[in-house]
Amino acid sequence: VKKLVQLTLGIMTALGGFVDLGQIVFTMQAGARFGYALIWAIALGAVAIIIYMEMCGRIAAVAQKPVFAVVRERLGRRLGLATLVGSNLLNLLTCAAELGAIAIVIHLLTGLNERIAMIAGALILGTLIWLLSFQWIERTFGLAGLLMIVFGVAAWRLRPDWGALAGGLIPGLPEGGSKAVLLYGFFVVGIFSALLMEYEVHFYGSGAIEEGWTAKDLPENTIVAVSGIVLGSLLTCALLALGAMVFLPQGIFPALLSTTALPVALASGPTVLRLALLGILACVASAAVETALSGGYNVCQFFGIKWGKNKPPRSVPQFTALWSGMLALALALALTGLKPLTIVNFSIIFGAVILPLTYYPILTAAGDRALMGEHVTKSWQHLLGWIFFGIIVLIALAALPLMILTDGGQP
């Protein structure tokens, strides 16, 4: 029974922690512009992240190696260092965007001044990270993130066109000439990148080590990775459907975070709207915590410095300084007044560019029999991993040109 409770908790946590600011905004914008036509990009991205997250957890459980130890081994010191710098820059940008989003949501919930809300939010998050163990950090934010289910309920109540939604699983080109095709490409890249954001695997792999996983935990790793991501992807599909049902017919392109909550108000009312805002708050707070911690994890794992959230903060001083420094820097960046959606837009595209440098080492390490022994990646899984790696490389190559050609995804 205890195992079953743990498993359920793991799945719920994975579901609650799956969605972040980038996903909320990108998928709703995609629905508002292209209707259900990009459901296939969510499905494809979900399969990709399931495959790589499972590999990441397996490497951690069997070889006891977190992602950045693998990156250094597989890419060498120089390219590994470049990956570390790129990943942590991305963590910093994402964390700043999420802190900005926290301020907006608190302002929408309480009317509190945004700057005060941002500083208070960052201080509360820092205190929670300091005080709570890894498991409790994961559970607190993951379970609070389950409030996002109200978006799924709202989509259900507004009665989507199920036929059109299922039709969205088949990729196709949009009408409207080359500009529409470029924008469609930009949203494919954005959705795929938002689903595969690097910090998710950094955090997942580090968490597996924090929780002391061994080869015995591999079935749990598979179940949590598959179920959590499948359910999280359904939630992402609901966000896209809301964009398609509420915004597309009225010609609205949601360019503000607050706009993304309007469909819930339309489907329900003020109380459920508050729940939706609390759900968004939990998701963006969770992402802020994960990116801040990932910043610390990555550096320590790369340079072989002692790390661990479950160790007393004073026994891992560099790790503690790194995650708290990341949070403080992100706060400083967010306080400059940069719009969270502008930062997240940039970080998703920049994240797409460096995706191959994180996923290649995971793919090769998980498929290395000398490292993984009997738990080496199965051949069909390895083949799928390489196919998705090809897609990741294409996405990385297309990201910047599409960003320039579409003026950052302007409709």
Next chain:
Amino acid sequence: MRRWPALALLLACGCSGPKRIEHDQLENEMRRLRSLASEVALFRELQAQGRISRAFAGGHAAYLRRTAEAEATNLEQARPAPGVESELGRARELARRLVSELQ
């Protein structure tokens, strides 16, 4: 060497002058403004139906107003390319109307 100050002056003049707006850019501006106008209408409707909390209404209205004001300022400062004067006029009018509606 004498050419550099002249070039710098030319660049400064070019950068500090009003931004010239072409037909395509104006179409994008109009699309953004129509989107904003539709959102304002949806927001007002939800507000009238009592589906929005007070804090959310105040916050979202302020974000919409800031967006409309930024669009209006951009359009007021823009210099029309030949042939788009009346289009720019219509866009400015729509932006001004949105700003005043959100006051």
